[in-house]
Amino acid sequence: MRLEDFDFELPEGLIALRPARPRDAARMLVVEPGVGLRDRIVRDLPGLLRPGDVLVFNDTRVISAQLSGTRHRDGAPSVAVGMTLAERVDDATWMAFARPGRRLAPGDVVRIGHDSNLCMLGTLEARVEAKEPDGRVRLLFSLSGAALDEAVALVGAPPLPPYIAARRTADEADRTDYQTVYARREGAVAAPTAGLHFTPGLFAALADKGIATEYVTLHVGPGTFLPVKIEDVSGHRMHAEVGEISADAAGRLNAARAAGGRIVAIGTTSLRLLESAAGDDGLVRPFTGATDIFITPGHRFRAVDLLMTNFHLPKSTLFMLVAAFSGLETMRAAYAHAVERGYRFYSYGDACLLFPEGPR
Structure with missing residues (x-):
């Protein structure tokens, strides 16, 4: 596919410079191919999922890089x-x-x-x-x-993304804001930003609904911000990032899916790690090492049933990933809706809950 296929108009004023407060008050666009778009907020998430579903979080901790x-x-x-x-x-x-x-x-x-x-x-x-x-x-x-x-x-100082750092300097608030509440394992130089929306209260509401949580680790590198510079996107190469999925976590994920639960990746980093660890049979294997997986339309998703993520920039590898998951035309329509309704984009911005294109 061509780089221009993933371009869209994004007003600069929609790039969020600060997060929503409280975190789970951010807006969330629900995107379900063939069904339509729904405007919700992050704290509505428990009501959009089913008992037995499992949310997978990336527990990496951002260093002052x-x-x-x-x-x-x-x-x-x-x-x-x-x-x-x-x-x-x-x-x-x-x-x-x-x-x-x-x-x-x-x-x-x-x-x-x-x-x-x-x-x-x-x-x-x-x-x-x-x-x-x-x-x-x-x-x-x-x-x-x-x-x-x-x-x-x-x-x-916190390594704010370049689209924020170009407009303001990092400050003490960013040391907390640019870190998930569950961050545990130091090593990232960029936050797994979908996880920034979660609060202790939201975790409690998910547990009350019978929705489980699992943790994996992918130390996010600055390559997540690097632009694609070639017109034929198939020639782009991702920087490798180091990750880990324990044997226990892999076993619980496979058991939940076998029992009818859905695997919900919280963020593209969790999704990329799960897809790196999954076999053609859809089972997640224990994983330790580096991955440079680059997901574009045509990828067959094996381990993830739903994806919660932020809104990404034009021509970015992350917009390519969400287009692969829910369909390019679906995501172009969803992003046009988000721009029209004033959703906030990028690391400190709003979220979307994506359903897959076609059956899983």
């Missing part, structure tokens, strides 16, 4: 640089995206934060070890292990 510092090089003036941690290599080494990347070269040292902020840890420095063809830089930090994690948490 946005770092700012100054580049130091012999014989050259220092310059300001920003870096977004992307992938951990070992206890002291990260791959990162730098802005502007042209200002960094192997051998440069970046001093991050202020000494006064790190009085208990020492100055945090990173040496540029290499520059990769994909634009990333390899950074060797002056600290390692837990000490590095503590320093990053202290001096880093």
